Amino acid sequence: MQHEQLASRSQNCLSRRRGLFASSRAAFALALLGTVIPGLALAQAITEFHIPTADAEPFGIAAGPDGNLWFAEHGAVSQIGRITTAGSFTEFPVPTALSLPRGITAGPDGNLWFTEEDGNNIGRITTAGVVTEFPVPTAASEPGGITTGPDGNLWFTEVQANKIARCTTAGIITEFSIPTAGGGPRDIANGPDGNLWFTEREGNQVGRLTTAGVFTEFPVPTAASLPRGIASGPDGNLWFTEEGGNKIGRVTTAGVFTEFPIPTGGVKPFAIAAGPDGNLWFTEETGNNIGRITTAGVIVEFPIPSHGQLHRGVTTGPDGQIWWCERGNNKIGRITPGPMTPETLVVDSAGNGIFEPGETVVVVPSWKNTGASPLAVTGVASSFTGPSGPTYTIADAAADYGSIGAGATVDCATATADCYSFGVTAAPRPADHWDTTFEETLSDTSVKGWTLHIGNSFGDVPTSQPFYVFIENIFHNGITGGCAAGTYCPTNSVTRAQMAVFLLKGEHGQDFVPPVCAGIFADVTCPSLFADWIEQLSAEGITGGCGGANYCPNNPVTRAQMAAFLLKAEHGSSYVPPTCGGIFTDVVCPSLFADWIEQLSAEGITGGCGTGIYCPDNPNTRGQMAVFLVKTFGLTIYGP
Numbered sequence: 001m002q003h004e005q006l007a008s009r010s011q012n013c014l015s016r017r018r019g020l021f022a023s024s025r026a027a028f029a030l031a032l033l034g035t036v037i038p039g040l041a042l043a044q045a046i047t048e049f050h051i052p053t054a055d056a057e058p059f060g061i062a063a064g065p066d067g068n069l070w071f072a073e074h075g076a077v078s079q080i081g082r083i084t085t086a087g088s089f090t091e092f093p094v095p096t097a098l099s100l101p102r103g104i105t106a107g108p109d110g111n112l113w114f115t116e117e118d119g120n121n122i123g124r125i126t127t128a129g130v131v132t133e134f135p136v137p138t139a140a141s142e143p144g145g146i147t148t149g150p151d152g153n154l155w156f157t158e159v160q161a162n163k164i165a166r167c168t169t170a171g172i173i174t175e176f177s178i179p180t181a182g183g184g185p186r187d188i189a190n191g192p193d194g195n196l197w198f199t200e201r202e203g204n205q206v207g208r209l210t211t212a213g214v215f216t217e218f219p220v221p222t223a224a225s226l227p228r229g230i231a232s233g234p235d236g237n238l239w240f241t242e243e244g245g246n247k248i249g250r251v252t253t254a255g256v257f258t259e260f261p262i263p264t265g266g267v268k269p270f271a272i273a274a275g276p277d278g279n280l281w282f283t284e285e286t287g288n289n290i291g292r293i294t295t296a297g298v299i300v301e302f303p304i305p306s307h308g309q310l311h312r313g314v315t316t317g318p319d320g321q322i323w324w325c326e327r328g329n330n331k332i333g334r335i336t337p338g339p340m341t342p343e344t345l346v347v348d349s350a351g352n353g354i355f356e357p358g359e360t361v362v363v364v365p366s367w368k369n370t371g372a373s374p375l376a377v378t379g380v381a382s383s384f385t386g387p388s389g390p391t392y393t394i395a396d397a398a399a400d401y402g403s404i405g406a407g408a409t410v411d412c413a414t415a416t417a418d419c420y421s422f423g424v425t426a427a428p429r430p431a432d433h434w435d436t437t438f439e440e441t442l443s444d445t446s447v448k449g450w451t452l453h454i455g456n457s458f459g460d461v462p463t464s465q466p467f468y469v470f471i472e473n474i475f476h477n478g479i480t481g482g483c484a485a486g487t488y489c490p491t492n493s494v495t496r497a498q499m500a501v502f503l504l505k506g507e508h509g510q511d512f513v514p515p516v517c518a519g520i521f522a523d524v525t526c527p528s529l530f531a532d533w534i535e536q537l538s539a540e541g542i543t544g545g546c547g548g549a550n551y552c553p554n555n556p557v558t559r560a561q562m563a564a565f566l567l568k569a570e571h572g573s574s575y576v577p578p579t580c581g582g583i584f585t586d587v588v589c590p591s592l593f594a595d596w597i598e599q600l601s602a603e604g605i606t607g608g609c610g611t612g613i614y615c616p617d618n619p620n621t622r623g624q625m626a627v628f629l630v631k632t633f634g635l636t637i638y639g640p
Contacts, residue, residue, distance in 0.1 A: 045342065045448045046290070047334045048306055048326065049087045053077055056091075058325035058332060060103040060146075060313040062112065066127040067318045070112045071325055071332065072101035080104070080114060080125050083332050085319040092129040096121060103146040103156065103187075103313075109169040113154045115143035122146075122156065122167050134171035138163065145187035145230075150194045151211045157185035157198055164188065164198060164209050176213045180205065183217075187271070189230045189238065193253040197238045199227035206230070206240060206251050218255040222247065225259075229271035229314075231280065235295040239280045241269035248272070248282060248293050260297040264289065267301075271313045276320045277337040283311035283324050290314075290324060290335050300370050302335060303640060307509025329509075339371030340446040343409050345639030347452060352463060354455035354472055354637070355436075358426030360395050364419045365440060365450065365639070366411035369404040377401040378443045379412070381420045386436035386454070389428060394438070395421040401442075424454060432457065432486065433475065453637055458488040465490060467623035470630045473637040474502075478510025479629060483622070490623035496546070497524075497553035499562070499625075500533035503542065503569045506629040515539075521551040541573025559609070559624070560593035560616035563600045566632045578602075584614040605631040 051058060057075035064070045064082070073079040078094040078101055094101055099119025107113045107124070114123045120141055121133040136143055141161035149155045154167040158175065162183055165175040178185060183203030191197040196209040200217070204225055208216045220227055226244035233239045233250070240249045246266060247259045262269060267287025275281045275292070282291045286309050289301035304311070310328035317323045322335045348354060348361040355361050369375050379399040384392045402415035412419040424436065434454040442448075453476045456463065461471050471488055474480050479502060483489035494502065505512055514536035519526035524534050534551055537543050542565060546552035557565070568575055577599035582589035587597050597614055600606050605628060609615035620628075629635065 045336050045446070046302065046305055047087070047449070048304070048329070048331045049083060049089070049334070051081060051091075051330050051332065052089050053079065053081075053091055054330065056081065056330055057327050058312065058330070059101070059327060060105075060114070061315050061323055061325050061332070062104045062106050062313075063315055063318050063323075064106055064112055064127060065110050068127075069315070069317055069323050069332070070104055070106075070125075071313070072104045072114050074100050074102055074117070074327070078116075078119070080112070080123070080129075080131070081332075082129075085317060085321075090129070092125060092131060094119070094123060094131055095133060099123075103144055105146045105148055105154070107154060107169060108148050108152045111169075113146060113148075113167070115146050115156055117142050117144065117159075122154065122171070122173065124169075124171070132171070134167065134173060136161075136165065137173055137175060141165075144185065145198070147188050147190050147196070149190055149196055149211060153211075155188055155190075155196050155209075157188050159184055159186065164196065164207075166211075174213075176209065176215070178203075178207065178217075179215050180217055183207070186227070187229045187240075189232050191238060191253065192232050192236045195253075197230055197232075197251075199230050199240055201226050201228055201243070206238065206249075206255075208253075208255075216255070218251060218257070220245075220249060220259075221257050222259060225249070228269070229282065231272045231274055233280055233295060234274055234278050237295075239272055239274075239293075241272050241282055243268045243270065243285070248280070248291075248297075248299065250297070258297070260293060260299060262287075262291065262299055262301070264301055267291075270311060271324070273314045273316060273322070275322055275337055276316050279337070281314055281316075281322045281324075281335075281337075283314050285310055285312075290322065290333065292337070300341075302341060304333060305640070306331065308512075339369060339375065340377070340404075340442055340444060341368040341370050342366075342448045342450075342640045343368050344411070344636075345450055346411070346413075347638045349413075353469055354463070355422070355424070355452050356455045356463065357390070357424060357429065357434075360393075360421055360423035362413075362419055362421050363450075363452065364411050364413045365399070365448070366409055367401060367404065367442070367446075368409040369406055372406050374403050374405045375444060376403045377410075379420075380441050381422075382439050382441065384422055384436065384438040386424070387430035387434060389430040391425045392436060393423040395423050399440075422452065429456075432481075435476070450639065458482055458486060460487045461490055465623070467626050469637075470626035471623065473630045473635050474506075474626050476637050477635050479505040479635075480626075488622065490621065490626075492622050493556035493619035494562075494622055494625045495553060496551060496555050496557055497530035497534060498622075499557050499565065499620075500530060500537040502625055502629060503565060504533055504536055504540075506633045506635070507569045521545055521549060521553075523550040524553055540569075542568045556619035558616065559614065559618050559620050560587075560597060562620045562625075562628060563593055563596040563606075566605065566628055567596055567599060570632050584608055584612060584616075586613045587616050603631075 056073040059074040061071040096119040099116035104114040141158035146156040183200035222245040225242040268285035272282040308329035312325040314324040399412040400418040517526035517531035580589040580594035
């Protein structure tokens, strides 16, 4: 059996209450070391920085008094992290093991203060990394959000104890019980009126607390809105996220509410912070976007390059950029505010769409003007580079986008036919996965770092191979490392074990690592190379095995079976396709897989294996698998 090139994972068992990240997690060797998309002021350019400690699970983040960003690591190794604005990390262990640091804020004393969810402490860390802990009086209180109050003290929420507490810089803690039982306070902010404002997730309220301990509670208009994050806005109001309502809420200091629906449904907005641009910025727990809302309620969402979820805390950095925690991706993200948003990138449109060694190709970016007025835009390319060895050349460093109307998206080819071109020498290949980068600076000073993947990655997949473009795509997206060093084995059948990895990484992204196996299938040894992936596929309801408590990991997957697997991974385990109509002559309608096969065709994922036929009983090859994955999950090889 050909094996996917997987790295062994270390076993790190941590039982977690509430079920989040219930099993050990570890780095997966096929994942890229980082996604770096440089950006400067005024652009919606996103940069992501990998945290050195695996499974750090960053949660809260704050700008420190030392010009750096500080964040709480909510994972098995309890730490406080520091990242410079250039992306350099330092991590400091918290004395209490498994304390789950959560919220963090800059204190009035020049230190950082943080909460320990399971440690039941309030922590203080100096900018030199010296940590002191102060126990919370109420046992198992679950300290959550934290902020510096108008009185020079630290104020924090106690989720389980249903209290708001005050902590002096000497560590003296006083607690105040919230009037509504079971309110579940989450986040807290220093209000513009000299009071503390907090969200009550389970109570569906926003609360106000004076520094003397007097409460007022305001019900959120939307039922079951699950208010979560809260921040003071530049307009003198409080702004909060509604995890259940899928809205951003605004409440005046008098308790008057206005709610703004988020364009993308079901994203579960999490944290929110005031930006340097006069807007509010928020994270989405499941939407994989970073969002911006103006004080007039206009929302724009910006896709995050890494496919992942559980985006947590957000803050304005000392560099005037927006920084946030990517808990699911184990990264810290950064976005630079401005009107121009990079949208797509087309490479070598006159050829096969892949930049190969020895080629000079035309590169066509597109940008969206999210501002309110038309903008004449030109661009300059610079800093074209990659792994050492080859020569990297910018053949044409200028592009012209013409005048981009408000709300319009324009590419340089359509606008003026004046675009960039780049070249790279052919040999030797400096890395199996060879990516290059260049920086584009627009005339409005927006900057975007673009990644250009270099093809010809596998010796057994020439450019003439029918599935070449798709194989390069899934390789670039970290879904596969091939079947052996430098080879992909495109004609080999996909086994049911390999399929588990393909589907889960296609669905969740290259950084996904499944929970540790428990041994649910009699014929799948636990632990073993594919066991975690197979059991996660079962846990998601995509497969129940092959019968008799077995999974049949070494059996090839047929094209008929793959139709059902793909559509369940795409739409969810409860998905039921429409009834078949009989479009393929070799697929009896009705039959076990006919509905699934025809829906796969209806979605444009397959056209069959020939004129009017699907070949349902044929083994699904690794080359075909690449096509299925790219089309099912909408994977792109270039941009944004």
